[in-house]
Amino acid sequence: MEIKIKNLSKYYYSGGKTIKALDNVSLSIPANRIFTLLGPSGCGKTTLLRCIVGLEAPDTGEIEIGDDVVLSTEKNIFVPTENRGLGMVFQTYAIWPHMNVFNNVAYPLQTRKVPKDIIRSKVEKTLRFVQLEGFEDRPATKLSGGQQQRVALARALVAEPKVILFDEPLSNLDAKLREETRKDLRVFLTELQITAIYVTHDRIEALSLSDIVAVMNKGQIVETGEPRNIYLNANHRFVADFIGRTNLIEATVTSQEESVTTVDCAIGRLACRKRADIKPGDRVTLCLRPEFIRLKRGNASEAQNVFNGQIKSLVFIGEAFEGEITIHESQLFIKTEPHSDIEVGDRANFTVDPDHCLLVTR
Amino acid sequence: MEKTMVKKRSVLTPTLIAIVGFLTVCPIVMLVFGSFSTGLGAFGEFTLDKYILGYTDPELGGIIVNTIIFVLGSSMVATGLALFLAYLNTRTDIPFKFLFRIISIIPMMIPHILFSVSWVLLLNPSNGLINLFLRQIPGFEDLAINIYSLPGMILVEGLLDLPIAYLILAPAMASFDIALEESSKVCGGTTLRTLFRVTLPVLRPAILAAFILSLVRSLASFAVPSVIGMPGRIYVLATHIYQSIATGFAADFGKAAAIGMSVLATSITLIYIYRYLTSEGEKYVTISSRGYRPTVIELKGAKYPLFSVVGILSMILIVLPVLVLFYTSLVPYSMIPSAKAFSMMSWKHWIEVVNDPISLLSLKNSVFLGVVGATLGVMLSVFVAYVIVKIRSHASGILESLSFLSFSFPGIVIGVGFMWFFVRTPLYATIWALLIGYIATYLPYGVRPLASAFVQVHSHLEESSQVCGAGSFTTMRRIVIPLLIPGIVSGWILMATMFVRELTLSVVLSRPGTEVLAVQIFRFAEDGLWGQLSALGIMMIFISTALVLLATLVGMKFKPVEEGE
Numbered sequence: 001m002e003i004k005i006k007n008l009s010k011y012y013y014s015g016g017k018t019i020k021a022l023d024n025v026s027l028s029i030p031a032n033r034i035f036t037l038l039g040p041s042g043c044g045k046t047t048l049l050r051c052i053v054g055l056e057a058p059d060t061g062e063i064e065i066g067d068d069v070v071l072s073t074e075k076n077i078f079v080p081t082e083n084r085g086l087g088m089v090f091q092t093y094a095i096w097p098h099m100n101v102f103n104n105v106a107y108p109l110q111t112r113k114v115p116k117d118i119i120r121s122k123v124e125k126t127l128r129f130v131q132l133e134g135f136e137d138r139p140a141t142k143l144s145g146g147q148q149q150r151v152a153l154a155r156a157l158v159a160e161p162k163v164i165l166f167d168e169p170l171s172n173l174d175a176k177l178r179e180e181t182r183k184d185l186r187v188f189l190t191e192l193q194i195t196a197i198y199v200t201h202d203r204i205e206a207l208s209l210s211d212i213v214a215v216m217n218k219g220q221i222v223e224t225g226e227p228r229n230i231y232l233n234a235n236h237r238f239v240a241d242f243i244g245r246t247n248l249i250e251a252t253v254t255s256q257e258e259s260v261t262t263v264d265c266a267i268g269r270l271a272c273r274k275r276a277d278i279k280p281g282d283r284v285t286l287c288l289r290p291e292f293i294r295l296k297r298g299n300a301s302e303a304q305n306v307f308n309g310q311i312k313s314l315v316f317i318g319e320a321f322e323g324e325i326t327i328h329e330s331q332l333f334i335k336t337e338p339h340s341d342i343e344v345g346d347r348a349n350f351t352v353d354p355d356h357c358l359l360v361t362r
Numbered sequence: 363m364e365k366t367m368v369k370k371r372s373v374l375t376p377t378l379i380a381i382v383g384f385l386t387v388c389p390i391v392m393l394v395f396g397s398f399s400t401g402l403g404a405f406g407e408f409t410l411d412k413y414i415l416g417y418t419d420p421e422l423g424g425i426i427v428n429t430i431i432f433v434l435g436s437s438m439v440a441t442g443l444a445l446f447l448a449y450l451n452t453r454t455d456i457p458f459k460f461l462f463r464i465i466s467i468i469p470m471m472i473p474h475i476l477f478s479v480s481w482v483l484l485l486n487p488s489n490g491l492i493n494l495f496l497r498q499i500p501g502f503e504d505l506a507i508n509i510y511s512l513p514g515m516i517l518v519e520g521l522l523d524l525p526i527a528y529l530i531l532a533p534a535m536a537s538f539d540i541a542l543e544e545s546s547k548v549c550g551g552t553t554l555r556t557l558f559r560v561t562l563p564v565l566r567p568a569i570l571a572a573f574i575l576s577l578v579r580s581l582a583s584f585a586v587p588s589v590i591g592m593p594g595r596i597y598v599l600a601t602h603i604y605q606s607i608a609t610g611f612a613a614d615f616g617k618a619a620a621i622g623m624s625v626l627a628t629s630i631t632l633i634y635i636y637r638y639l640t641s642e643g644e645k646y647v648t649i650s651s652r653g654y655r656p657t658v659i660e661l662k663g664a665k666y667p668l669f670s671v672v673g674i675l676s677m678i679l680i681v682l683p684v685l686v687l688f689y690t691s692l693v694p695y696s697m698i699p700s701a702k703a704f705s706m707m708s709w710k711h712w713i714e715v716v717n718d719p720i721s722l723l724s725l726k727n728s729v730f731l732g733v734v735g736a737t738l739g740v741m742l743s744v745f746v747a748y749v750i751v752k753i754r755s756h757a758s759g760i761l762e763s764l765s766f767l768s769f770s771f772p773g774i775v776i777g778v779g780f781m782w783f784f785v786r787t788p789l790y791a792t793i794w795a796l797l798i799g800y801i802a803t804y805l806p807y808g809v810r811p812l813a814s815a816f817v818q819v820h821s822h823l824e825e826s827s828q829v830c831g832a833g834s835f836t837t838m839r840r841i842v843i844p845l846l847i848p849g850i851v852s853g854w855i856l857m858a859t860m861f862v863r864e865l866t867l868s869v870v871l872s873r874p875g876t877e878v879l880a881v882q883i884f885r886f887a888e889d890g891l892w893g894q895l896s897a898l899g900i901m902m903i904f905i906s907t908a909l910v911l912l913a914t915l916v917g918m919k920f921k922p923v924e925e926g927e
């Protein structure tokens with residue numbers, strides 16, 4: 001089910017100050033895709049999620065789930081949480097400690113007055129789906145973190161909601177389990193053909209799990225796009241920086257050419273991916289991802305985008321060398337193939353494909 | 363929908379502030395007015411007479427000295443013993459650790475007045491059982507250990523305040539970060555040196571908190587000063603105030619209020635220091651996040667000698683009082699246990715009590731106050747705790763301070779304050795006056811367990827129920843209430859047992875027709891009717907125990923785990 005959010009704002013007042021937790025957010029979440037809200041701590045992700053489920057009353061705005069308007073401050077509509085028919089997995093999982101697994105999972109069906117035999121079969125089916133068969137009678141307090149997470153997922157799924165929401169559901173798991181669960185979750189959600197809204201501050205989680213990522217900052221959506229697209233073609237400095245490790249270099253546009261935009265910066269003149277919305281003289285930021293900076297062997301002088309630097313540090317991490325190079329007093333992070341025979345102190349030529357020189361603004 | 367919810371909340375907090383504010387501020391305000399007035403019936407005009415009368419009393423100096431010695435002494439006994447027990451229990455390999463739990467809980471169920479009386483029965487100079495026993499030994503014929511003395515009072519009050527000090531110290535010790543001690547040992551400190559240079563200083567806030575709470579308790583104590591102090595003509599402020607309102611025709615509530623003002627002021631100051639310390643204390647006592655238990659210190663040879671001390675203490679605290687009372691209720695007059703004594707035993711005193719209309723009335727009243735009072739008190743506490751823990755607004759902060767205020771209430775002084783209020787209302791001399799007074803004075807005992815229960819109900823637990831399609835009623839019924847049951851049960855038990863044994867407030871507010879158990883026992887003690895006193899006392903202990911069992915059973919009916927569908 002599609003979700004449309006228009007001009008949503010939510011303010012908190014604390015200690016005489018107004019905190020704009022959501023600042024005029026407009027957003028369209030397509031049906032049956034995994035949509036991730038990514039952003040630093042405190043940027044308003046949880047608040048946005050809570051507004052969608054109805055646990056928070058926004059100050060202004062409108063939310064439409066499918067064809068139903070569930071919130072409109074203008075028309076004075078507020079559908080309470082329990083009537084929105086959504087599923088949600090909380091960060092703390094919120095497994096009720098006084099109930100066993102069966103009752104935790106059956107609860108959404110019980111509140112909807114589903115007949116008992118149907119409840120039983122649906123709970124069984126859902127528990128099988130999340131691989132918790134046979135756990136029905138287990139007290140909720142006797143579950144591991146990963147099992148609790150799956151009970152929470154089962155409870156969110158059991159009533160077959162059209163939309164399911166997740167608030168950092170993996171942040172309480174250890175690193176290995178988190179990776180496994182992330183993969184499982186993607187398989188589950190794709191199989192179910194369900195609209196999923198997923199909140200996280202972990203960029204790898206966002207990139208690997210989602211169909212669409214929206215990057216948030218200070219109560220606003222900065223950019224939305226498919227993971228690959230956001231990573232490779234970010235338009236904003238904040239997004240480029242937040243979504244992955246990168247070198248950010250201040251630059252001035254010198255000319256617009258047919259297929260590239262050229263800039264001047266601390267490491268020299270570079271041809272960059274064409275950006276039509278800027279003109280010579282504009283100050284922009286050049287974004288160079290470490291993994292796109294390659295060693296250039298042989299004659300360097302006539303090639304494009306070549307710069308000479310000295311290797312300042314180098315760490316072998318197995319699948320790559322990570323290190324820093326110094327070029328005219330600026331430092332760049334690099335990540336290069338592990339079989340290179342370079343050493344600290346060497347001078348070498350480096351190159352970047354113009355297509356991987358990204359110009360970002362703000 | 364949301365709008366109406368906001369409205370409900372905004373009504374709830376002010377309503378509670380009004381109720382709790384009335385309960386806690388009303389007696390204080392009335393006390394202040396009363397102390398500046400001419401009489402109980404009519405305030406008359408503003409006057410300082412009562413202060414002049416009260417504070418120029420030549421006896422007052424001696425009474426204040428007695429009070430200070432009594433309060434400091436008993437608090438030192440209580441804190442010292444509690445420290446000793448808490449250390450042994452949490453940090454050493456002493457055997458039978460369950461005894462410590464018993465020591466910390468059971469004495470709360472033995473009414474203070476009965477505990478005091480049992481010591482009088484054992485150690486009064488004329489026919490105390492221990493004195494009678496020792497006099498049989500040649501050379502000790504004239505021996506008379508006198509409980510009616512300051513040391514006697516200090517000892518008994520110290521034992522009475524021991525559990526509360528223990529309940530503060532034991533958790534602090536258990537959560538102590540062992541790394542602090544280990545690093546002292548690495549630096550070459552011995553166990554004893556580590557104890558005095560590291561452990562105790564780090565625990566200082568908790569120790570001080572326990573000490574201050576004991577100070578407040580002993581300052582408010584009436585049972586020990588009245589049962590043990592008054593026969594020896596040793597007066598402290600509590601009994602001094604009682605005297606000025608109890609002496610028949612010449613009862614002077616104004617003077618009582620004037621002196622009560624200083625007791626109340628001292629008590630409130632102490633409680634706010636206590637509160638400051640306990641909030642500061644959390645910074646000091648570091649709860650080790652690594653979650654392993656502190657290493658246990660091996661006592662080796664000292665193990666059984668130390669354990670016998672604990673054993674004797676638990677005998678003294680729990681078994682002895684009950685045994686002495688039961689024995690006394692059966693023998694015709696004070697005599698040491700012997701074949702002759704056993705042959706003379708009878709149910710005479712019990713029958714007398716059962717046939718005494720006032721005793722029966724007091725039984726009925728106390729049970730009513732215990733059951734109804736605790737139920738109402740817990741209901742109020744549920745709402746107060748909810749606002750304090752879950753709403754967290756400026757107004758809820760006010761509510762918290764208000765509900766905490768009564769923690770400092772010395773019963774007798776608050777009773778005097780309430781008198782001024784009740785004589786103006788039809789509640790005067792009714793059981794409802796006692797009920798209101800009880801709830802006002804003991805509110806924190808209900809609020810505290812419920813507040814910690816509410817803390818455990820994470821807001822996500824409620825919210826996820828809403829997301830699952832449950833309305834607020836279903837969420838309340840299936841999620842919130844079941845999770846609160848343990849808190850409700852322990853709040854109810856605490857309040858009910860306190861109400862059944864309440865003495866200090868009742869001694870002021872109880873009138874003919876509204877006698878309660880503890881007051882009736884106090885009257886028996888004044889008249890020296892030890893046999894009947896003991897019979898009634900045992901009944902009182904039975905009632906308390908029955909209420910505790912009842913509440914526990916009801917709590918178990920709402921099993922923590924829902925079964926099946």
Ligand SMILES: Nc1ncnc2c1ncn2[C@@H]1O[C@H](COP(=O)(O)OP(=O)(O)OP(=O)(O)O)[C@@H](O)[C@H]1O
Nearest residue numbers: 012014019021040041042043044045046047048201
């Ligand atoms: N109940 C509240 N009262 C006051 N301020 C709040 C409240 N809830 C959230 N805020 C503020 O609103 C802003 C957004 O909070 P939100 O919880 O949505 O952040 P988040 O993006 O989920 O962060 P995190 O990744 O840390 O969970 C923060 O500045 C936060 O301090």
Ligand SMILES: [Mg+2]
Nearest residue numbers: 045046047167
């Ligand atoms: Mg959050």
